[in-house]
Amino acid sequence: MVPFQVEVSQAQVRDLRQRLSRTRWPAQIPGVGWARGVPVEYLRELAEHWARRFDWSAWEKLLNSYPQYTTVIDGARIHFLHIRSPHAGATPMIMLHGWPGSVLEFLEVIEPLTDPEDGSPAFDLIIPSHPNFGFSGPTPDSGWDSTRTARAYTELMRRLGYPRYAVQGGDYGAFIGPDLGRLDEERVIGVHVNAATWGFMPHGQVPDEVAATLTELEREKLTLIGEFLTDGSGYYQIQGTRPHTLGFALADSPAGQLAWIVEKFHAWTGANGTFEERVDRDRMLADISIYWFTNTGSSSAQMYYESLHSPQHPTRSRVPTAVANFAGDPAIRRYAEQLNTIARWTEFDTGGHFAAMQTPALLIADLREFFTDLRG
Structure with a gap:
């Protein structure tokens, strides 16, 4: 375990600002808003804010206020925050x-x-940067799907000396989290997920006999899934098939990296309020800055390639699992129960995909109730 501090040089910050100032902006069809992607007027203004007013040093200082480490597992460097609770008997949670x-x-x-x-x-919180992401950096080899990542985290928790621990994850973390439960069943107390997809919703056409039994909420979720597959999954197909080709743009153009991620924050943060009321602008830019400064736009996309190309045939997890379904998330309980032992299911009519950023109080309350119930 090697202590770690985030250190982005002033030369890197100047380079970012200079690249943004030299951006060649595309021509767009006027008046279509976000229907065809990020509007150039919006991105120009956001890029100017990133270059002139955003203060990366404040976010670097905030990150460095928490204990951080790196360790090498299965050939990959893994960066993580490790914050121990001052309270006796605290439950470890990754x-x-x-x-x-x-x-x-x-x-x-x-x-x-x-x-x-x-x-x-x-x-006690253990918060890793996944292999190929952020301060962990690119891996030296391929094959880092959710199962291999979960296997590395079982070793991480062993090295930290935790005989039992809780798991929470969203988006790709909701792939890795259930895999942790399958791989480390004796040590994982329970798995809590939000923004759940794989193993929590149908894949393919729903048979007519099943469709006839769906509730109104389930039909709404299926509509969301259909809209995503037909009009919102282009990024998934590109990252899942040609991540290296995309990587040239993400590595060379901060405006390109900005647009690639901002489009998802706009699409996935829910329907209540305007876009930047749902997620703080500078917090979003700090997240994007991590991808830029670590040059992991291309390597993080490998996760999608591995997901599409690695043979995965998961068994049903026997670990108690909770799902917090925030507004716009498509998980459906009857499908989740096929591969998971569902012990808690909560539907929220607010929030969005980035629950810990958007509605932290709701996520915290759901976590506390779930793991308190498990501990009895």
């Missing part, structure tokens, strides 16, 4: 981000979970 997220997703939940002021259960 928290797993997704794409286009990072460890920065969880900053709002660290203090309430590790040092609650109201007598609520306390947690």
